[in-house]
Every structure is written in C-alpha cells, then in structure tokens.
Amino acid sequence: MMRYNKYKDSGFDWLDQVPSAWKVLRVKDITNKIGSGVTPKGGSEVYVDSGIPLLRSQNVYDDGLRIDDVSYIEEEIHQKMKSSQLKPYDILINITGASIGRTCIVPESLPKANINQHIIFIRTKKSLVPFVSYYFKTNTFKEYINLIQAGSSKEALNMGQTLSTPILMPNSNEQISIANYLDTQTQAIDERVGLLEKKTCYYQNLRKSLINETVTKGLDKNVDLKKNELGFDTPKKWIRYRLKDLGFLFSGLSGKSGDDFNQDDNPDNKGFIPFTNIANNTYLKRDHLGTVVVSQGEKQNKVKKGDIFFLMSSEGYEDIGKSAALAEDIEEIYLNSFCKGYRVNPRKTNPYFLNYLMLSDYYRQLLIVEGKGFTRINLKMEKVNDFLVYIPEVLSVQEEIVKFLDNKLETIAKIITNIQNQIITLKELRKTLINDVVTGKIKVIND
Numbered sequence: 348m349m350r351y352n353k354y355k356d357s358g359f360d361w362l363d364q365v366p367s368a369w370k371v372l373r374v375k376d377i378t379n380k381i382g383s384g385v386t387p388k389g390g391s392e393v394y395v396d397s398g399i400p401l402l403r404s405q406n407v408y409d410d411g412l413r414i415d416d417v418s419y420i421e422e423e424i425h426q427k428m429k430s431s432q433l434k435p436y437d438i439l440i441n442i443t444g445a446s447i448g449r450t451c452i453v454p455e456s457l458p459k460a461n462i463n464q465h466i467i468f469i470r471t472k473k474s475l476v477p478f479v480s481y482y483f484k485t486n487t488f489k490e491y492i493n494l495i496q497a498g499s500s501k502e503a504l505n506m507g508q509t510l511s512t513p514i515l516m517p518n519s520n521e522q523i524s525i526a527n528y529l530d531t532q533t534q535a536i537d538e539r540v541g542l543l544e545k546k547t548c549y550y551q552n553l554r555k556s557l558i559n560e561t562v563t564k565g566l567d568k569n570v571d572l573k574k575n576e577l578g579f580d581t582p583k584k585w586i587r588y589r590l591k592d593l594g595f596l597f598s599g600l601s602g603k604s605g606d607d608f609n610q611d612d613n614p615d616n617k618g619f620i621p622f623t624n625i626a627n628n629t630y631l632k633r634d635h636l637g638t639v640v641v642s643q644g645e646k647q648n649k650v651k652k653g654d655i656f657f658l659m660s661s662e663g664y665e666d667i668g669k670s671a672a673l674a675e676d677i678e679e680i681y682l683n684s685f686c687k688g689y690r691v692n693p694r695k696t697n698p699y700f701l702n703y704l705m706l707s708d709y710y711r712q713l714l715i716v717e718g719k720g721f722t723r724i725n726l727k728m729e730k731v732n733d734f735l736v737y738i739p740e741v742l743s744v745q746e747e748i749v750k751f752l753d754n755k756l757e758t759i760a761k762i763i764t765n766i767q768n769q770i771i772t773l774k775e776l777r778k779t780l781i782n783d784v785v786t787g788k789i790k791v792i793n794d
Contacts, residue, residue, distance in 0.1 A: 349790045359513055361494055366787040369517045375510035380470040384431030384462035387424050394418045399425040404441045404465040409484050412451050425461055433460040436476045437468040442504040448492045450483040477526030482514055485782040525784055528791045536777045543770050547763055554759050561748055562704045579709055581737040591732040594691035597648045599682035607640045617641045618680035625656050625686060626666045630674035639681060652676045653698040655689040659726045667724045668714025672702040696738055700745035703752055
C-alpha cells in the first residue's frame with residue numbers, strides 16, 4: 348500500500364496528519380440541507396401495512412439500509428412531516444442510543460421515505476455523496492462522536508455537533524477514485540462474508556436436524572417406528588411418560604430486588620444462573636454464573652448438577668420454554684426468578700437426554716404454543732408438567748444418544764466459531780480499509 352508524498356497537521360488532536368493537498372472542512376461546508384424527523388402523533392398506532400416508509404434507527408446500518416421490518420405511514424402524515432422527507436442519495440446518520448453513528452445512503456430504489464427523531468439526514472451535492480458517505484463510516488468519525496459524548500449521561504448527537512464535525516476533502520477526481528476503489532473492495536469483502544454467513548446457517552440447521560432426528564428416532568436406523576400421539580415417529584419400544592412422571596419442577600429465587608444481585612465483595616454472595624445464560628446455552632457451567640446475596644437461613648431452592656432449567660417468562664416467543672442443563676457440581680447455587688428448575692429421577696431418565704429432547708423443534712414448538720401474554724410471554728408450570736415425552740426404556744441407550752450428540756455438536760460448534768471468527772476478521776478489515784483510505788493513510792493508485 349502506498350502513502351502520499353506529503354502530509355500536514357490536521358489541526359485536531361484526535362485526527363492524525365492528513366495529505367497536504369486535502370482540505371479540512373466542516374460538515375456544514377458541504378451540506379445543502381440537514382434535518383431530523385419525529386415520531387408521528389399516535390406512535391405505532393398510526394403505522395399501516397403499506398404506504399410511505401418511516402425509517403428508524405434499526406433500519407440504518409453501515410453496510411446499507413435494511414427495510415425488511417420497516418414501518419409505513421400514510422401519505423397524509425408524510426406530508427405533515429415535510430422537513431424530514433427524504434430523497435435518494437440523502438445520507439442518514441443514527442443520532443441516539445447504542446447505534447449512534449451508524450450511517451448509510453438512501454438508495455434510488457426508495458424515491459419516498461421519512462424518518463423519526465433518532466435519525467438525521469444530510470443532503471449534499473450528488474457528486475460528493477460516495478466519498479462523504481464513506482467518511483461517515485470511518486472509525487475516525489465514530490471516535491469523534493465518542494469524544495464529543497464524553498461525560499454526557501445520554502448518547503445523543505445533535506445537528507449542531509454534526510454540522511461542526513471536521514471532514515477531509517480531497518479533490519473531486521481523487522474522491523471518485525477512492526469511492527470506486529472502496530466500492531470494489533467492500534463488495535468483494537461483503538460477498539465473502541455473505542458466503543460465510545450461508546455456511547453458518549447450514550451448520551446451525553445441521554445442528555437442529557441432528558437433535559431432532561436423534562432424540563426422536565435414536566441411533567439404530569433399523570428399528571421399527573410408529574407415529575405417536577404428538578404426530579411424529581418414535582421407536583415402538585420407547586416408553587410414553589409425562590414430564591411429571593420423570594421428575595419435579597421447582598421455583599427459582601423469590602423475594603429478591605435488583606440490589607441483591609452482582610454486589611462486589613459481599614460475604615453472603617452465592618452463585619445464581621441468569622435467564623440469559625439459559626437462553627444461550629445447552630449446558631451451564633461455572634463461568635455462566637452471576638452472584639446473588641442469599642443470607643444464612645433463607646429458604647431458597649438450591650440447584651444441583653443434572654437439573655434442567657426452563658425459561659418460563661420472556662419478552663418474546665423465541666426464548667420461551669428454552670431449556671439448559673447444569674453440567675457441573677457447584678456448591679450452593681440458585682436459579683433466577685424467571686425460570687423453573689426440573690429435577691429428574693435418575694433411575695428413569697438421563698437429564699441431558701431429556702434436555703436435548705426439550706430442545707428439539709417438536710418440543711420447542713409445543714412450548715411456544717403454550718406461551719401466553721402480551722408484553723411478556725409466560726408458561727404455566729402445569730402445562731410443562733403435563734408434557735408427553737417418548738424416551739428409550741434403557742438408560743444406557745439414552746446415554747449413548749447424549750454422547751453421540753455431544754460429540755457431533757461440539758464439532759459443529761467449533762466449525763461455527765471458526766467461521767464467525769473469519770467473519771469478524773473480514774468486517775474489521777472492511778472498517779480498517781475504509782478508515783485508512785478515506786483519511787489518507789493509504790493512497791489509491793489508478794491502474
């Protein structure tokens with residue numbers, strides 16, 4: 348990679364030296380119009396199934412606009428929001444919250460749109476848009492936003508701050524060369540990331556199908572099957588139970604407030620299992636624990652190795668009923684209040700087999716169907732207790748299935764982790780490339 352022959356001081360402590368021929372301007376110097384929107388009166392109640400797209404911060408990403416879940420407003424409301432009506436090639440920037448600084452261009456395919464108050468748009472000369480939009484994607488711009496947010500209790504970027512933001516401007520021919528080069532390079536990176544993401548989906552689906560097939564049909568491919576009461580095939584010799592016949596449910600922590608959790612250096616701290624770790628893991632281990640204050644003499648249900656935990660309350664259907672099993676002997680740990688524990692009778696079933704069974708698509712769907720609620724989805728203990736299950740009569744068969752799945756899924760997990768690390772590396776390369784080219788650390792050479 349080549350560098351420019353001469354550099355000069357940018358005039359800002361946070362910005363490195365820049366090519367000597369480049370101008371250091373402010374965003375206001377290249378802006379024809381800037382604006383932000385509002386949430387329409389009535390909020391989400393005025394959204395319609397089709398109409399004018401109302402873009403929100405969750406639609407704006409550095410790799411482009413995502414409108415799969417876009418909201419729509421009627422033309423009449425759009426006309427009342429004239430100051431935030433968008434045009435193709437407007438540059439959007441998220442100005443609040445965790446996504447502050449994310450940015451993209453309004454594409455030609457979106458001739459009409461509006462925005463809410465969490466986004467600003469910048470309208471500049473069309474010829475400047477490719478380079479300027481890349482500048483807003485740089486780590487340098489993101490770091491500047493963080494710098495001016497320092498000490499503030501609220502993550503927010505206002506129009507005045509945006510307009511006063513320094514921006515580097517090479518001559519027009521160099522802007523075109525830089526934008527074309529980055530278009531080519533980022534497209535190649537994005538295509539590679541897309542292929543890797545497809546591979547991730549393939550292995551995630553393989554994981555699901557392995558669980559579904561193995562916990563319902565076993566490892567013997569020659570065994571006779573029959574359709575059970577739940578509508579799927581299981582070996583004829585497998586035994587029908589209800590969950591309450593194989594163990595019992597128990598409650599998580601009670602009588603606790605937020606102040607009781609994750610205190611530093613409290614002598615009464617004990618381990619507890621957070622609901623997020625149940626949602627994200629098949630097996631729970633020591634490093635998945637938080638801490639909670641449990642005083643001597645308190646009556647709380649302790650958990651032990653082999654217990655299965657169900658998410659009984661969730662904000663959405665995706666996690667409701669999700670289960671995980673404790674895989675280690677850990678002294679005195681407890682369960683969060685959003686979950687129920689389930690302790691199996693070890694003479695009847697292997698807890699890890701039963702957990703895999705509960706994670707199969709068949710049972711995940713049954714649990715989702717039983718979830719009820721509006722702002723929070725909840726499961727009732729008696730519904731889980733009454734679940735029908737079909738399991739091998741012989742414990743050693745259950746154990747063989749667990750070992751088989753453990754080995755297979757561990758291999759798949761390693762493959763997925765490797766792929767995800769490649770994706771992370773490529774995305775970081777993309778960011779670094781944009782930053783170094785647009786800030787002049789690297790010179791683009793035309794062939």
